Amino acid sequence: MLKVENVSQEFQLRDHLGRKRVKLALKGVSLALATGEILGIAGESGSGKTTLAKVILRLLEPSSGTVYFQGRDVYRLSRRELFKFRRQAQIVQQNPDAALDPLMTVEQVIAEPLLIHRLVDKADLKQRVVELLKSVNLNEEVMAGYSHQLSSGQRQRVAIARALALMPQLVIYDEPVAFLDAHLRLRLLKLLLDLRRRLNLSYIFISHDLAVLRLVSDRIAVMRNGVILETAPTEKFFAEPVHVHSRQLISNAPS
C-alpha cells in the first residue's frame, strides 16, 4: 500500500560564520509496506527516522524521490486528494506532552479531526468522542479536562485516539513509548496490536528500542545516517543480521 522510492532530504544549515553546509538527513531511502503489515524502523537518534516519517506523510517535501500511497504519488495529489490522503494516513508523535494543544480540552482534541473532515453530525459528536476514548481504554471522565491534567500515558492514548478518529489505513508511530514508564509500555504496545487487528491497520513503527520492535514488527528496517542498511523479517533479522551495525544494535539491546 505504501512505497517510498529513493527519497533524499537535505537541509541547508549555516554555521556560526554564515557558511553554508548541507546536511543530508535521508540518502536515497526506499521501502515498501504491505496492507496490514507492521514495519519497524530501528536506528539511533539522528538517523533520519522522524524525517522519513514526515516525508511519507507529506509534512516535509523531500529534495528528491517520492512516495506512493495506494499507487498514487503523494506529492502529486490535488488539494482534494491530499485532504483525502490526510484521512488515510496518520501520525502519533514521540512526545505526548507536546502533541496536544495546551489550550484545548481532551474532547476538543479528539473532536478536531472529526470536525475538519465533517465525519459526524454535531449531535453525534460527543458520542463518537466517547467511543474513541473507550477504544484506547480511556474513561469518558477525562473528556472535560486539559492535556496537562493527564499523565503521559493518558496523553499518548489521547493522541492515538485522535489519529484513529479518521479511521486511517496507515498509522506511523514515531517512538510512541519512548516517553512512557516501563510498565505502561507493554500495555500500550498491546493496545496498539489489538487496534491493528480490530481495525485492519498498517503501521510503521519507529523506535530506537529493538526489544519493542521485536515485539510488534513483522519486518524490521535499520537506519543509520539517513540510509537504510538492511530490511528483513523480524525473525530472520534477529537470527542472522547482515549488517555490522545491526549486530551492534542487537547486542546492545536488552533482551
Next chain:
Amino acid sequence: MNYKLKSGLVILLILIILAALGPVLAGKYWEQNLKESLNPPNSRHLFGTDLLGRDMLGRVANGARSSLLVGLLAVVLTLTVGLPLGALAGYFGGRLDTVIMRMADVFLAFPLVLGALLFMSVAGAGFANILLVLALLGWPYIARIFRASVLSNKELDYVVAARALGAGDWYLLRRHIIPNAIGPVLIFALMNVGTAIMAESVLSFLGVGLRLPNASWGYLLSEAAGLQNVAPWLIYFPGIALTVTVLAFTLLGEGLRVYLAPKENNV
C-alpha cells in the same frame, strides 16, 4: 495573583473611577474665576487652581479621560496592524516575511518621540493624528514579537499533528498558532499603553499633541511650564497622575507575565 498584578489592577481601577466620575464630582472645572487665580491646594480646591482660577482636581481628573483613551486606543490600533502582519510574516516566511519585516525596520529607525514630533508638525495636532502616529511607529514592535512567537509555535508537535489531520493554513493559524502565541505580545502591548500615554503627554507638552477641550496631562504640564516657581502644584498633580498611570500599566504587564508564564503552575 501576585502583588504586581494586584496593585496594577487597583491603581487602574482608581484611575478609571477618577476618569469616569472625577469631572462630575469636581464640579465645573472649566469655569474660569480670575479672583481664584493660582490658589495653592486648599479645602475647596484640593489640587489648587491654575492661572485662570480653574479647579485643578477637576482638570486632572478630566485629563485622565484623554490620556487613558489615547493610550488604550493607540495600543488597540497598534495591535490591529501589528498582529496580522506579524502572523503572516512568521507563518508564511519567505518573501512575504522579508517585505513585511523590512517595512517594519523602516519605522523602527525613527525614535518614537522624534518621529512623532515630525509627523505631528506636518499632519497637525489632534486626537486622530496622535493615534495614527502612535500606531504607525508602534506596530513594528508588535509585529516583531508576534512573528517570533508564531515562528516558534508553528513547528510544535501539535501544530504538525493538526496539519497531518488535514488542517489548512488559516485553520492552523486561527485555531492553534495564534491562541498559543498571543500571550507574550498582549503583555507587551499592555505595558505599551503606558508608553503611548507618555508619548502623547510629551507631544501635548510640546504643543503638537492634544488640544483643548482634550486637556490631557501633557497639555496641563505645558500650561504649567513657566509657572513652576510660582505654582509648583500645577506640575505636581498632572505629573504624579502621569507617573502613577504609566506605573500601573507596567505593573499590570509585569504581573500578568508572571501570572501566565509558568504554565506548570496549574498542573
